[in-house]
Amino acid sequence: DAHDLTSPTNYMMLSSHGTTAASGLARARSAPAAQATMAPPPPLTTELLNQAMVELGPGSSHAVKACFDCYTKKSMSGADLISFIKSISSQSATLRKVFAPPAPAPAPVKPTNQVASADDFAFLMAAFGN
Numbered sequence: 714d715a716h717d718l719t720s721p722t723n724y725m726m727l728s729s730h731g732t733t734a735a736s737g738l739a740r741a742r743s744a745p746a747a748q749a750t751m752a753p754p755p756p757l758t759t760e761l762l763n764q765a766m767v768e769l770g771p772g773s774s775h776a777v778k779a780c781f782d783c784y785t786k787k788s789m790s791g792a793d794l795i796s797f798i799k800s801i802s803s804q805s806a807t808l809r810k811v812f813a814p815p816a817p818a819p820a821p822v823k824p825t826n827q828v829a830s831a832d833d834f835a836f837l838m839a840a841f842g843n
Contacts, residue, residue, distance in 0.1 A: 751784070751785045753781065753784065753791075753794065754784075754791030754792075754794060754795055756795075756811055757794070757795065757798060757811070761807060761808075761811065762777060762781065762798075764807045765777065765798075765805040765807045765808045766778070768804070768805040768806060768807060768808075769801070769804050769805050770804065773801050773804055776797070776801070777798065777801075780793075780794055780797050780798075781794065798812075799812045
């Protein structure tokens, strides 16, 4: 799959100055196996990132791959990876769900023993002629 982070052909960071797919593949194959299996930090998962990359545009998808590559090489912290992914979360339905703000708690209902106010009682008395 073109968006699979665990795929050897996609587990590479393409440079903007013309790295070919063949040289990227050679570098990917020579990368330590531990890098390819390193899981993203919570709340992210490889499956979630793969799905998000399908939803993202090509530039954002490439940036996710590049940042994940930096994270697996330990040149980017997990907090920085999460911060970046969160910053583009509006571009992906999957990421919006992960980073959605929690729903506000419902306002507590103030218990009262009063059935009707004094004004309500006066209105009822006037309405019924007492």
